[in-house]
Amino acid sequence: xxxxxxxxxxxxxxxxxxxxxxxxxxxxxxxxxxxxxxxxxxxxxxxxxxxxxxxxxxxxxxxxxxxxxxxxxxxxxxxxxxxxxxxxxxxxxxxxxxxxxxxxxxxxxxxxxxxxxxxxxxxxxxxxxxxxxxxxxxxxxxxxxxxxxxxxxxxxxxxxxxxxxxxx
Numbered sequence: 680x681x682x683x684x685x686x687x688x689x690x691x692x693x694x695x696x697x698x699x700x701x702x703x704x705x706x707x708x709x710x711x712x713x714x715x716x717x718x719x720x721x722x723x724x725x726x727x728x729x730x731x732x733x734x735x736x737x738x739x740x741x742x743x744x745x746x747x748x749x750x751x752x753x754x755x756x757x758x759x760x761x762x763x764x765x766x767x768x769x770x771x772x773x774x775x776x777x778x779x780x781x782x783x784x785x786x787x788x789x790x791x792x793x794x795x796x797x798x799x800x801x802x803x804x805x806x807x808x809x810x811x812x813x814x815x816x817x818x819x820x821x822x823x824x825x826x827x828x829x830x831x832x833x834x835x836x837x838x839x840x841x842x843x844x845x846x847x
Contacts, residue, residue, distance in 0.1 A: 681846050683708060684761040684777075686719040686768035687732070691819035693785035694764045696830050696838075702732055703835035704762075708842065709736035717742050717754070719768055760845045762838065765819065769794045778845050782838065784830040785821070787814035803841060806832035 687701045708714050716736070718729040720743040729741045746754065752771065755761065761772035761779045765786045773779045773794035780801045781794060788802040807813050809832050815823040 681714050681759045682757060683714055683716045683842065683846075684719055684755060684758040684763075684768075684772065685716060686761065686763040686766060687729075688720050688725055689764040689766040689819065691785075691816075693816060693822060693826075693829070694766065694819040695784070696764060696782050696833065697828075698728060698732065700831065700833070700835050702734075704838050704842075705732055705736070705739060706734070707835070707839050709734075709739050712738065714738060714846075715740070717758070719743055719751075719755075760842060762842060763794075765792060773797050780838070780841050780845060782830065782833055783814075784819065785814060785816045785823070785826060786819045790814055790817045792817075801841070801845070803833055803837060805829045 687696060689695050708716055716739045718732060718741045720729050726744045729743050733739045733741050755772050756775040758777045761777050763769035763781055765781055765783050769779050769781045779794045779797045783802060783804040787804060793802055805813055810826055810829050815821060815826055
């Protein structure tokens with residue numbers, strides 16, 4: 680059994696992978712019984728969204744709101760891989776020695792926030808040929824007109840392929 684953590688949220692919308700695309704990633708991974716997918720987040724609104732992402736998959740578990748920090752960190756330390764936005768969860772998992780795959784929207788790992796000791800090839804960035812001004816923000820707090828759908832340039836298949844590669 681491979682444990683996959685997914686933390687699909689971030690402080691700023693420009694750093695969040697669209698939920699319909701994340702749903703595609705989860706649906707595809709959940710087809711394989713050898714994977715157990717743990718969804719991380721916090722707050723009532725995120726828990727509701729995570730429960731929607733869980734859908735009817737028996738091997739997808741919403742962790743958000745169920746554990747205090749220390750047990751949650753202990754759980755994260757046992758993951759085989761964490762998929763996260765450019766957010767705190769990526770950094771926590773990296774500091775615990777977990778393989779981390781990050782998705783980058785308006786921000787970019789070259790701005791200095793790549794998770795500790797993680798290879799650059801695990802940073803999946805938005806398409807700079809389609810969005811040449813990237814990064815448009817160091818923290819993700821600045822919105823640039825025409826860049827609202829920057830994260831949509833990362834295909835679910837790209838994310839799934841990277842996860843499977845890291846698990847093999």
